[in-house]
Amino acid sequence: MKTLLHYPFKFVGIAVLLLGVASISCGSELHIGAATIDITPERPVPLDGQMHVRISEKAETPIFVTALALESRDGEQVLDQAIMVSCDIVAIRKGVIEIVREKAKDKFPGFDLNKLFLNATHTHTAPVTMKGERYRLVSSDVMKPEEYTDFMSDRIVEAAVQSWAQRKPGKAGWGQGQAVIAQNRRATYADGSAKMYGATNVPDFRGIEGYEDHNLDVLFFWDLKDQLIATAVNVPCPSQEVEGLKVIHADFWDPVRRQLRERFGKDLHILAWTGAGGDQVPRPMYGKPADERMRRLRGLTRLEEVARRVVRGWEEAYEGARLEPVAGAVLEHRVEKIELPWRKVTEKELADAQKGVDQYKDDAKEQWRYLWNKGVVDRYETEKAGTAGTFQMELHTLRLGDVAIATNEFELFTDYGVQMKARSPAVQTFLIQLTGSGGYLPTPRAVAGGSYSAIIQSSRVGPEGGQELVERTVNGLNELWKKK
Incomplete structure (x- = not known):
């Protein structure tokens, strides 16, 4: 009787691969659905992301919400579920998820609406979705924030409903590429201070404050005929290439979507997931003349250059992931309310x-x-x-086969994301920030350096809470892996 040791190495490899696939499939069936809906306003709106009031003059690009519905089944038994919706806005402001869940409460029989969550791409050229005194001077012909929030939340629910209705058996895959998008935007100086977007061509400049994560993590979803129907792209950097304009604009996600759909079909659904990138920006802090020269030689705008990098990194990930599609990757989804110190x-x-x-x-x-x-x-x-209490946050941790997904409500500095990824039990870990509106969450060295993004006005939760968030996230992921 021959054992695996008697066969050529390549066959041993195939056997090990099949055993690996079995370990993350467990005989279950993954049902997948996706939908994309336009949320571009037809009237002028106040634009979010700056300290002054800006009113949109036109829509330079459309903006979207994209929903992905996942359900793991063992025969007729539902094992777990999730609906994830990415939104081309600056943040999921306080109260928005509650509005969405209230509108959706009668539309998903058998679905736990606590397992529906939203994330923002952090484009600074999208409508305001919070009410307040700061917009009281807006003229009557402008769409008020409350009005837009009602419009947007209707479409979020519509996208979620469509994705849920369209779910059918399919396959999942995951891969990683590299793309230099995230660039730390905090310069440090000889006196120990730091400054966001600070000058780097001065004698007292001493370096860039923090780490940059250039991994591009991607999920892929196919139907059983191997047609790619959806992808989730995790970029550890906010979409802030065109911030400050008076137009509606999806930032670099617009050319990324257009290029991917040109290659893989106009109906491809693309979830934009921003990773831990509170101290990052997609623009260089130094070496700008060389960057400008190379773009001129390529004939690209800065926006097109960023998109080129994302798409190339996506293709790297796809080259590997398509070789190992997983039919029946088990989904597990934990939702918990955690408390962090102010x-x-x-x-x-x-x-x-x-x-x-x-x-x-x-x-x-x-x-x-x-x-x-x-x-x-x-x-x-x-x-x-003595009435400060704690900052309450909804934490989602998910397992999809060998992949981990975790959310947070902050503009989370990258160092915290690196800790989570390094300590995760998963083969590959996806982090989704801005599932709420928790503000910046800076590191101890950023707080010591000061400046916008690290000062108290920018930050509701500080380094103590940041470390607690890391521990609770890693613990949540470890709990998912203990079961298998």
């Missing part, structure tokens, strides 16, 4: 914030800055009164 306000931070309150309180055009500083003063008062 970042405590120091006396100096209180004094600085109070100066901002006094400076802007009577300026109707500077309501953003006024409220930004007032929030710090209010937090100090709750701390002093």
